[in-house]
Amino acid sequence: MSILEEITPSPRKVMTLFYIIDTSESMSGSRIGTVNGAMEECRDLLKEIAKANDDAEIKIAVMQFSSGCYWITGSNGAISLEDWNWEDLQAGGITDFGAALIELDKKLSRKAFLNSQTGAYAPVILLFSDGGPTDNWEKGLAQVKENNWFKHAIKIAIDIESGADRSVLEAFTGNSEAILDAKDQNTLKKMIHKVSVRASEFQSHSKQSADEVTTPEEDSANIVQDVVSEMKEETSVADSDDWGKW
16 A cells, blocks of 8 residues: 555544524515525535535534524534435524524534534524514523624624614624625525625635634625625626627
8 A cells, every 4th residue: 555545634623504594474485485495506506615625524504493493404413515405494483583592502512513523613604584583582692692602603694685674683793794685586596605605615714824813793794795796796797798799
């Protein structure tokens, strides 16, 4: 056996991508349909990112919340991308956001979803919502804000069709600039794709070599800015192509 054959890959840290999805009654119809379609396509996009990532193994945890909350990827822990098979969500019920935050706090622990023998990067937490909470969400937010993993996480919210309570989203992300506005279904789908990929790429690489120290809230806002700029550029190119057909 040659020396090269004896070399084994270095163990990679785990980076967990959390999706927290509002499935209350107001998400019925095209909204939940778009989320379902986008999430299924995201699986393949993230697999490609993971293959090219030598620094981290990306894992997924998906929670839906309406009348209560539920981990659709299972309550035993985050799962690998290879094991992730999307099952369409159904909308209905009220918006128990506070309950979702309390459940998230329980899982943001080395004894729960962030358990890894090789170590873990701070997670990415993406929140999708189109309305306002119907429970005591302030209590849930106060609890999860004491969690060190939450403090260091990338936290980005998508306001679906400008229907969400912006003050709630800002309180969750800690930065008004870490919120994406999905004003229509096509925009929502693109945003889910782009923010999932960009946030995963960013958080699964060490920032130790960075010259400038930034906060997770600033990093989250920068990722949002990059996504918005990329989408504007794509729209501009598309418009230019259409003009050239005249």
